[in-house]
Amino acid sequence: MSGEALLELAAVGVTYGHGATAVEALRGVDLALRAGEVTLLLGPSGSGKTTLLQVMGCMLRPSSGAVRLHGQSLAGRSLEELTRLRLRHFGFVFQHYNLFPTLKAWENVGIALDLKAVPREDIEAEATRLLAQLGIGELAGRFPSELSGGQKQRVAIARALAGAPRILLADEPTAALDGRTGQEVVRVMQALAHQRDCALLIVSHDPRVEEFADRVLHLEDGRLARRSRAEDAPCA
């Protein structure tokens, strides 16, 4: 069921600092995110999950190994080039939603559309359409402070979907939500990823997320250990 590889990591290593104080946060990580596939990344604290997310999200350049986006190597790209790639290919969902508190729900989505150079006159309609897809169309005119946690996370997901990126990276998207709400949010993300043929990677501690994942990866001490959810083969 897995489609083309959108993002590939080959033998990626990240070392923070150098000399005696150097920390190897990632070692020899091989990983591919495929279209239409939901991946859950688990791992104890300090295992390197955040670091891996930063490398995959083109925010951090690895110390060794290679990252390929749509088959193109990212080696030697400048920070501003990486910023442009983030804009074009990625949607991000954060643990604490990271909505702009002074903007209404639809305007939060609108900022992402504006960044992606959607024509000005289409922004409001497109933002409202995305919010409606997440079941909160009627809340478009509210400020984040007037929304519940689950509603905020839905706005954030709508913002991540703006401009139809193929890769979605979510960092602990349910950690700030109660169990049922968290489950609902992940269900929506999974459905959208399948429907839009996106690669979705979720970093989470939440065991209830597992049931929505097509595969589960374990990170331990910077190394990837695969554990298949179902009958998934041990090799990509």
Add this chain to the structure above:
Amino acid sequence: MRRPAPVLLPGTSLLAWRNLSHDRTRLIATLVGIAFSVVLMGAQFALLIGFARTASTLVNHADADLWVVPLGTTNADIAGRMPLRRRYEALSVPGVASVDEYMVQFAFWRKPDGGSESVIITGFPLASGRGGPWAMAAGSPADLHVADGVIIDRLYRDKLGVHELGQVVEINSQRARVVGFTDGIRTFTQSPFVFTTHARAQRYTRFPEDQTTYLLVKLAPGADIGEVRHALAERLPWVEVLGRDEFARRAQRYWLITTGAGAALLLAAALGLVVGIVIVGQTLYASTLDRLAEYATLRAIGADRGYLNRVIIKQAALSAALGFGIGILATGLLVLHSRSGNVAMALPLWSVLLLAALTLFMCLAGALVSIRRLTRIDPTMVFQ
């Protein structure tokens, strides 16, 4: 102070406007700071321009194309002397249409009820009227035909102890009668101008009858001012020939520099600018630090540095526009109020535009600290 929110589509303008308007207290503090700085700068400019105009008021209003002045003249109020026959020498120069003698000389004014003041007697030929009083409020220059007649300004009625037409005073122990009032002719030296005929001015100041202080030259139609000026300078010894604007500027420079007024005013204006930069810088930086996580999120979802900078710059520019609006209004009221006082203030359009440019500069300079901070922002901080 609830104003209708402008209709803005999502983008840097909306972020800038909302960042400002969602923080009322800080916005008010910023606007008060900017307005204060605008008033500070504006008042200094208005005083400086008002002083400059006052310092050259005789030159500006005497309606001469060229001034013939004694060598070494630095301003119109403190005059040297020259023989009156220079007038006939000047008249013989081709291109000269008319030449009028013009007296300017300090004297002592004795008030009707005792006490004395220093005044500047200005004497002009009644026949041509050139160099005479302008802006008459009561009486007219023709009333100077009355024996011992003089004209003073209403602004100095108390100072000179004269409140009605016809009152009699003494100038250098000689009788004088006030036959007219002008309206708003200020003096820079604090010695009020007293307008009278050239002959009477000579008499009051005990000036030799065959001498005067200045000659006012009008050109014949079509005459080249440069050529006439050159010819006059060649023809007349021991004098200097100046264009009107040139003499006005020389007088302004002299008074503003020798009194230190120019430097003091410019220093105060510069201080206003610095205060403004610090206030804008402080409040904008505080707001930027508060919203650091939002700027990091913008970077993470793909905004480049320019996008973040535009948000900051638009905040600064918006603050500048609003603060300038308030500040220039207050300055305008101040200037209007000064019309009736002893201190002249003037705020011509060019100085308003200069103030606007300085305000914008002030806000952009204040924004630099925030912009510098944002170039170091790390989008990875959005993941924990």
